[in-house]
Amino acid sequence: MNLRQRLQNFRNISENNTGFGTNSANSGERFYNRRTGSANVVKRGVGPLERYSWYHTMLAMPSGKFILLLFIIYICINLVFASVYYLIGINHLAGIHEGSAVKNFTEVFFFSTQTFTTVGYGRISPAGFAASSVATFEAFLGLLSFAIATGLFYGRFSRPQAFLRYSDNAIIAPYKDGIALMFRMSPYKNNNLSEAETKVTVAMQVEENGKMTNQFFSLDLEISKVNALALSWTIVHAINEKSPLYNFSYEDMVAARCEVFVFVKAFDEVFSNTVMSRNSYIASEIVWGAKFQIMYHISEDKRSTVLELEQLNTFDRVELPQPVAVN
Numbered sequence: 149m150n151l152r153q154r155l156q157n158f159r160n161i162s163e164n165n166t167g168f169g170t171n172s173a174n175s176g177e178r179f180y181n182r183r184t185g186s187a188n189v190v191k192r193g194v195g196p197l198e199r200y201s202w203y204h205t206m207l208a209m210p211s212g213k214f215i216l217l218l219f220i221i222y223i224c225i226n227l228v229f230a231s232v233y234y235l236i237g238i239n240h241l242a243g244i245h246e247g248s249a250v251k252n253f254t255e256v257f258f259f260s261t262q263t264f265t266t267v268g269y270g271r272i273s274p275a276g277f278a279a280s281s282v283a284t285f286e287a288f289l290g291l292l293s294f295a296i297a298t299g300l301f302y303g304r305f306s307r308p309q310a311f312l313r314y315s316d317n318a319i320i321a322p323y324k325d326g327i328a329l330m331f332r333m334s335p336y337k338n339n340n341l342s343e344a345e346t347k348v349t350v351a352m353q354v355e356e357n358g359k360m361t362n363q364f365f366s367l368d369l370e371i372s373k374v375n376a377l378a379l380s381w382t383i384v385h386a387i388n389e390k391s392p393l394y395n396f397s398y399e400d401m402v403a404a405r406c407e408v409f410v411f412v413k414a415f416d417e418v419f420s421n422t423v424m425s426r427n428s429y430i431a432s433e434i435v436w437g438a439k440f441q442i443m444y445h446i447s448e449d450k451r452s453t454v455l456e457l458e459q460l461n462t463f464d465r466v467e468l469p470q471p472v473a474v475n
Contacts, residue, residue, distance in 0.1 A: 178407050179351060180428040206300050207307055214304070218297060225293070226264055229286050230257040233279060240279040243272040264290035308416050310425035311337040316461045318408060318429040319438040320387070322469050327387050329367070331429065332440060333412065334380040336457055341423070344377040344414035348385060350392060352404035365392040367408075377414060379455055380443050401431035408434070438463040 181188050191199055206214065233256045238244050244255050259272045263286045274280040318331035335341055348367040353360050368391070370384040387393050393401075410427040443459040446452075 178428060178430050180407075180409060180426055182428060186426075203300075203303075207303050211304075214300075221293075222264075225289070226257060226260040229260040229264065229282065232282055233260060236276075236278050236282070240274065240276040241272050242275045260286065263287055265294075266290055308419040308421045308423045310341070310412065310414060310416075310423040311335055311339055312412060312425045313457070313460060314410070314427045315440070316433070317438075317463070318434045319440065319463055320434060320436040320468065321439045322466060323384065323386055325469070327468055328370075329385040329387060329393065329408070329434070330382055330440065331408075331410070332380050332382040332460065333425075333427075334443070334455065334457060334460055335377055340417040341377040341414040342375060342417060343373070344381070344412065345373045346381075346383055347372070347411045348383065349409040349411075351407045351409065352392075352401075354404065367391065367393075379453065380460065382440060383410070398431070398434075398436050401434065404431075406431045406434075435463065437466055437468050439466045 178188055180186070206217075209217070230253060233241060234253055238246065238252050238256060241256065241259060244252065244259075246252060255272065262268055262272075263283050266287055274283045312333050313336050314333045315331050318329060320327055321330050322328075323330075346369065348369060349364055350367055351362055351364050354363050355361075367385040370386060374381060385391065385393075387396075393406075396406075408429045410425075410429075412425040412427075414423055414425075415421075416423050441459055441462045441464060443457070443462070444453055444455045447454050
């Protein structure tokens with residue numbers, strides 16, 4: 149029985165509301181980026197200013213890159229204004245003692261930084277209409293820039309996030325009298341998540357009428373919702389006669405370009421807001437014949453539970469209860 153025939157019994161659980169088309173000839177390697185949880189889609193046909201929401205980009209940017217970008221912008225703006233002052237002539241800046249070209253430009257650059265930040269130490273001051281006009285505009289631009297930067301800092305600081313980490317691999321593990329697809333997640337900060345709910349969808353390519361198409365199937369979970377997410381949560385999909393992955397081998401998953409989508413929604417009690425998180429696993433990230441190690445234990449004083457986050461990805465190799473191809 150080929151892949152298409154195996155999936156005929158699961159048309160009733162096939163999903164068409166994933167937001168991705170069915171023409172797989174135009175789809176990339178995977179549908180979702182694991183690192184960011186964003187859709188693996190590159191939009192073209194419009195200019196960069198229309199294509200990107202710079203506010204969303206700055207909020208979603210990693211902290212290190214965000215600080216580095218602000219610093220680079222700050223330096224570049226001051227280099228531009230320093231060049232303008234230098235072209236006007238340092239004789240239009242009172243308080244500068246002329247020296248070499250490098251020394252003069254350095255003095256002008258630091259005057260620009262003082263004007264941009266509205267510090268104004270007073271040793272150097274503009275003299276003349278041209279230099280005063282440029283300094284006035286730079287001070288105005290500096291006020292706007294710091295207002296924008298402050299808003300971005302506040303937006304990044306106050307934006308609700310799930311702060312969830314996922315295991316690097318999903319696994320095919322023994323489960324009851326058969327096998328199951330499993331992966332796990334855990335909160336890694338001191339946020340309180342309640343009413344956490346997980347939905348899992350598998351995407352695969354199937355040949356129909358001589359054409360490869362994408363098919364999406366919902367995976368039933370043993371537990372899809374928990375009242376509180378305080379420790380690790382192992383998501384389990386039993387692979388039985390009711391599963392679209394029934395009788396699949398590792399080679400079948402690779403051939404069908406399977407990708408498992410993970411959508412998590414929870415309520416953050418501190419922000420009093422709903423937070424979202426996404427992840428995905430492609431066939432090469434699914435380990436066959438494995439079992440997750442327990443990642444929490446009782447503390448030495450027996451008063452609390454210790455969650456070992458570094459063990460989120462640890463598993464042991466095990467034998468599966470039925471003959472399947474092992475990665």
